[in-house]
Amino acid sequence: MGEFDLIARYFTRPVRRAALGVGDDCALLAPAPGMQLAVSTDMLVEDRHFFAGTNPERLGHKALAVNLSDLAACGARPLAFTLALALPAADDAWLAAFARGLFALADAHGCELVGGDTTQGPLNLCITVWGEVPPGQALLRSGARAGDDLYVSGTLGDARLALEALQGHRPLPPALLEAARQRLEQPTPRVALGLALRGVASAALDVSDGLLGDLAHILRASGVGACVDTSITMNLIAASALPESATVLFDLNFLHQCTLAGGDDYELLFTAPAAARAAVAAASQASSTPVTRIGRIEAEPGMRLIDGQGQPVVHHYTSFDHFA
Amino acid sequence: MGEFDLIARYFTRPVRRAALGVGDDCALLAPAPGMQLAVSTDMLVEDRHFFAGTNPERLGHKALAVNLSDLAACGARPLAFTLALALPAADDAWLAAFARGLFALADAHGCELVGGDTTQGPLNLCITVWGEVPPGQALLRSGARAGDDLYVSGTLGDARLALEALQGHRPLPPALLEAARQRLEQPTPRVALGLALRGVASAALDVSDGLLGDLAHILRASGVGACVDTSITMNLIAASALPESATVLFDLNFLHQCTLAGGDDYELLFTAPAAARAAVAAASQASSTPVTRIGRIEAEPGMRLIDGQGQPVVHHYTSFDHFA
Numbered sequence: 001m002g003e004f005d006l007i008a009r010y011f012t013r014p015v016r017r018a019a020l021g022v023g024d025d026c027a028l029l030a031p032a033p034g035m036q037l038a039v040s041t042d043m044l045v046e047d048r049h050f051f052a053g054t055n056p057e058r059l060g061h062k063a064l065a066v067n068l069s070d071l072a073a074c075g076a077r078p079l080a081f082t083l084a085l086a087l088p089a090a091d092d093a094w095l096a097a098f099a100r101g102l103f104a105l106a107d108a109h110g111c112e113l114v115g116g117d118t119t120q121g122p123l124n125l126c127i128t129v130w131g132e133v134p135p136g137q138a139l140l141r142s143g144a145r146a147g148d149d150l151y152v153s154g155t156l157g158d159a160r161l162a163l164e165a166l167q168g169h170r171p172l173p174p175a176l177l178e179a180a181r182q183r184l185e186q187p188t189p190r191v192a193l194g195l196a197l198r199g200v201a202s203a204a205l206d207v208s209d210g211l212l213g214d215l216a217h218i219l220r221a222s223g224v225g226a227c228v229d230t231s232i233t234m235n236l237i238a239a240s241a242l243p244e245s246a247t248v249l250f251d252l253n254f255l256h257q258c259t260l261a262g263g264d265d266y267e268l269l270f271t272a273p274a275a276a277r278a279a280v281a282a283a284s285q286a287s288s289t290p291v292t293r294i295g296r297i298e299a300e301p302g303m304r305l306i307d308g309q310g311q312p313v314v315h316h317y318t319s320f321d322h323f324a
Numbered sequence: 325m326g327e328f329d330l331i332a333r334y335f336t337r338p339v340r341r342a343a344l345g346v347g348d349d350c351a352l353l354a355p356a357p358g359m360q361l362a363v364s365t366d367m368l369v370e371d372r373h374f375f376a377g378t379n380p381e382r383l384g385h386k387a388l389a390v391n392l393s394d395l396a397a398c399g400a401r402p403l404a405f406t407l408a409l410a411l412p413a414a415d416d417a418w419l420a421a422f423a424r425g426l427f428a429l430a431d432a433h434g435c436e437l438v439g440g441d442t443t444q445g446p447l448n449l450c451i452t453v454w455g456e457v458p459p460g461q462a463l464l465r466s467g468a469r470a471g472d473d474l475y476v477s478g479t480l481g482d483a484r485l486a487l488e489a490l491q492g493h494r495p496l497p498p499a500l501l502e503a504a505r506q507r508l509e510q511p512t513p514r515v516a517l518g519l520a521l522r523g524v525a526s527a528a529l530d531v532s533d534g535l536l537g538d539l540a541h542i543l544r545a546s547g548v549g550a551c552v553d554t555s556i557t558m559n560l561i562a563a564s565a566l567p568e569s570a571t572v573l574f575d576l577n578f579l580h581q582c583t584l585a586g587g588d589d590y591e592l593l594f595t596a597p598a599a600a601r602a603a604v605a606a607a608s609q610a611s612s613t614p615v616t617r618i619g620r621i622e623a624e625p626g627m628r629l630i631d632g633q634g635q636p637v638v639h640h641y642t643s644f645d646h647f648a
Contacts, residue, residue, distance in 0.1 A: 019360055023545075024465050025397035025529050026362035026455070031355040036343055038350035039438060041452060043408035045445030073349035084367035084450045114363060117450075121369030126408045126441075126450035128365060131350070141348050205349050221347075 001090045003118055010099040011083065011113060018080055018114045027114035029080060035132040038076035042066045046123035050185075051166060056094045058185040059125070060101030065189045066208065067129040068109060069266040072194035073206040075139040076131030078111035086121035109191055139197060139204035139270070144222035146299035148202050148271040151280060151291050153190050156211060157237035157255070158183035160262030161248075170254070173244040180239050187266035193291070196283035197270060204270035210261035212303060212315075214269055219303065222271075228295035231308030233259045236292060256315065260305075271297055325414045327442055334423040335407065335437060342404060342438045351438035353404060359456040362400035366390045370447035374509075375490060380418045382509040383449070384425030389513045390532065391453040392433060393590040396518035397530040399463040400455030402435035410445035433515055463521060463528035463594070468546035470623035472526050472595040475604060475615050477514050480535060481561035481579070482507035484586030485572075494578070497568040504563050511590035517615070520607035521594060528594035534585035536627060536639075538593055543627065546595075552619035555632030557583045560616060580639065584629075595621055 001009070007022065015021035020028035031037060044063050046052055064081065071078050083102070087095075106113060111129065162180035165172040172180065190206070197204060203222055207214045211233065219226055234255050239245050249255050272280050277293075284291040298304075305313040325333070331346065339345035344352035355361060368387050370376055388405065395402050407426070411419075430437060435453065486504035489496040496504065514530070521528060527546055531538045535557065543550055558579050563569050573579050596604050601617075608615040622628075629637040 019459070020462070020464070025394040026364045026400060026462070028398075028457070028462055029361040029363060030459065031361060033357060037353040037355060037361075039353060039404075039406060040350045041406040041408045041439060041441050041450075043410060043441045043443055043445075043448070043450060045410050045443055045448075048410075048443060048445050070349040074352075076350060080363075082363060082365040082452055084365045084452075086367060086369050086372075086448060115365060117365050117367045119367055119369055119372060121367075121372050121448065122446040124367070124369075124410060124445065124448050124450075126365075126367060126448075128406055128408075128452035130363075133352070135343070135354065138344070138350070138352055140344070 001092070006090050006095065006118055010095045011116065013113065016112055018112055021114050029114065029130070032132055036135050036138065038071055038074045038131045038133050038138060039128065040067055040070035041126065041128040042070065043124065043126040054185065056097040057101035060098040061105045061186050063125040063127055064102055064105050065187050066266060067127045068111065068189035068191055069187070069206040071129055071131035072189050072191045073139060073204050073268055074133060075137060075194045075198040076133040077195060078109045078191060079130045079132055080112045080114045081127050081129040083113060083116035084126040085116065085118050086124040088120065088123060137198045139194065139201050141203055141205050141218050141221035144203035144218050144224050144271040144297045146224055146297055148273055148297040149277065149293050150226055150228065150295040150297060151270050151272065151293050152207065152211065152236065153193055153268040153289050153291050154188070155183065155236050155238040156233060156265050156267060157258030157262040158239050159187070159264035160258040161237065161239055170248065172248060176239055176242050176244040176248060179242060183238065184264055187264065189266060190268045190289055192287035193268055193283060193289040196287045200276050200279045200283050201270040201272050204268055207265040207267045207269050208263065210263045211269065212260050215303065218269065218271065219301070225298045225301045225303065226295055227298055227304045227306060230256060230260065230305050230313050232292060232294050260315070325416070330414050330419065331442055334419045335440065337437070340436055342436055345438050353438065356456055360459050360462065362395055362398045362455045362457050362462060363452065364391055364394035365450065365452040366394065367448065367450040378509065380421040381425035384422040385429045385510050387449040387451055388426055388429050389511050390590060391451045392435065392513035392515055393511070393530040395453060395455040396513050396515045397463060397528050397592055398455070398457060399461060399518045399522040400457040401519060402433045402515060403454045403456055404436045404438045405451050405453040407437060407440035408450040409440065409442050410448040412444065412447060461522045463518065463525050465527055465529050465542050465545035468527035468542050468548050468595040468621045470548055470621055472597055472621040473601065473617050474550055474552065474619040474621060475594050475596065475617050476531065476535065476560065477517055477592040477613050477615050478512065479507065479560050479562040480557060480589050480591060481582030481586040482563050483511070483588035484582040485561065485563055494572065496572060500563055500566050500568040500572060503566060507562065508588055511588065513590060514592045514613055516611035517592055517607060517613040520611045524600055524603045524607050525594040525596050528592055531589040531591045531593050532587065534587045535593065536584050539627065542593065542595065543625070549622045549625045549627065550619055551622055551628045551630060554580060554584065554629050554637050556616060556618050584639070
């Protein structure tokens with residue numbers, strides 16, 4: 001199978017919305033009049049972002065999911081994406097499964113593959129995604145104000161739990177591993193929530209490197225500080241709902257590490273004025289996405305963690321940095 | 325140096341045209357009303373597209389050049405790009421030189437870096453580029469008609485000549501190697517020519533895998549055939565102008581291999597009606613880009629090579645395929 005056969009067989013589908021899709025030097029997009037385009041790029045590298053041998057269907061899902069998550073964090077509606085793929089070899093079964101996972105998620109969000117590149121090399125998946133958002137309505141990192149509430153969607157820490165197990169640091173009972181692993185390998189981009197939060201959230205981003213590290217981006221961009229209630233965040237790990245979790249998660253330090261600085265969560269972390277609590281609840285309901293209030297924004301710079309009694313929690317959790 | 329320092333130090337500059345640049349979850353672009361967006365993605369992998377140890381300033385140039393070349397082939401005006409970068413390590417000198425080469429070319433074309441991704445991994449450069457083109461004016465591969473002239477811009481084969489020397493297959497005199505190597509490592513995207521060919525060329529693409537292989541894409545997309553005069557194409561290798569070339573290029577078979585199936589040329593291959601010869605000449609002059617008529621489009625499918633006497637040339641030159 002040559003390069004062009006590969007593209008034709010696995011990555012060429014009838015054009016739907018684009019003016020021109022896969023197969024020429026460029027794809028052509030016809031942006032809706034008056035809309036801004038939100039653009040994001042994420043690159044996944046084998047042995048860095050995923051283990052060698054990861055289920056290719058899940059990998060196809062994840063490669064697009066992490067990009068859609070960036071659109072969600074901006075409140076943008078997905079439109080199209082390009083895929084650049086470096087592969088050690090052209091393996092039919094792998095490609096078919098990868099394409100299946102990729103397109104299932106793409107179709108669920110009406111996001112069209114319009115072009116890309118395919119080459120031989122160490123496994124590397126690079127996706128650039130476009131969405132649209134009305135001018136002035138994009139959710140940015142810079143809009144948090146003292147007094148705002150701080151929220152996070154969904155669950156936190158399960159991806160890290162799975163990672164620790166797969167790396168052999170913390171063995172997990174099989175049912176717990178499978179549940180946590182699904183969160184690691186098939187994250188859910190919170191696109192519907194991001195759209196529902198337009199005009200409601202004052203700032204937002206998606207949690208990819210860990211809650212505290214990503215919160216720091218909002219605080220720096222907005223020039224504010226925050227207080228986070230760890231008695232709430234520690235319960236946001238989905239695994240804790242499983243009976244098998246008791247022996248694994250009793251270690252409070254580990255639980256905080258997973259939920260506060262786990263990484264690979266792809267949940268939305270956002271702020272909203274206290275007056276908007278009903279609107280946040282409505283956005284959560286409209287998008288069928290759980291949302292939890294975990295703290296609040298304060299004028300004093302820095303990040304303060306508290307326990308259920310309001311006492312300070314000493315911490316040293318750091319987020320993931322590819323070059324630290 | 326951490327990931328965010330790296331981005332701040334080398335890849336963050338004041339926003340010019342974008343509504344929002346590097347530093348949030350997405351960049352925001354405000355497309356010009358009524359224009360279509362042309363989009364292309366190219367991924368360069370170490371040891372596949374460039375040698376380990378390649379001058380990083382030239383590599384920064386090339387990574388963007390091969391993408392701008394796709395815009396040129398569509399007749400699109402460059403607007404913005406994202407850069408995803410996998411690096412084995414964050415090396416200051418390397419990054420500074422890479423950014424210098426990248427931004428020199430970006431600035432020359434008014435093309436703005438709006439976002440991207442940085443991660444650790446085997447060296448891999450993935451750029452997605454946007455341009456704009458008025459609806460209906462993009463140059464496609466599918467518009468060639470029997471009777472059209474066939475043209476190529478600039479020179480052909482020097483990149484392959486350099487590649488053969490650097491791989492140790494064909495030693496070159498130093499002056500010749502340096503000249504050829506510059507064409508390999510710092511190709512010139514023919515953006516101005518592409519713009520000037522709007523409304524003139526009937527079909528176009530950029531030559532990246534080799535003249536004949538890329539011509540085949542036009543022929544297939546347009547449902548036509550072509551005749552190419554190899555007595556003309558064999559003289560399009562720039563190196564032949566150097567006195568050192570005589571002993572290297574006397575082998576006709578090798579000369580044809582370089583010019584007809586060399587790869588990495590990044591010249592525009594295009595067709596235009598015979599009635600448009602003056603318009604093609606004007607486009608060449610307006611863009612200060614040499615253009616050579618090398619053959620013509622015929623109704624009969626397939627590709628025919630002829631020599632200076634019009635006699636058939638038997639050939640077995642194949643273009644580059646990453647998975648063949």
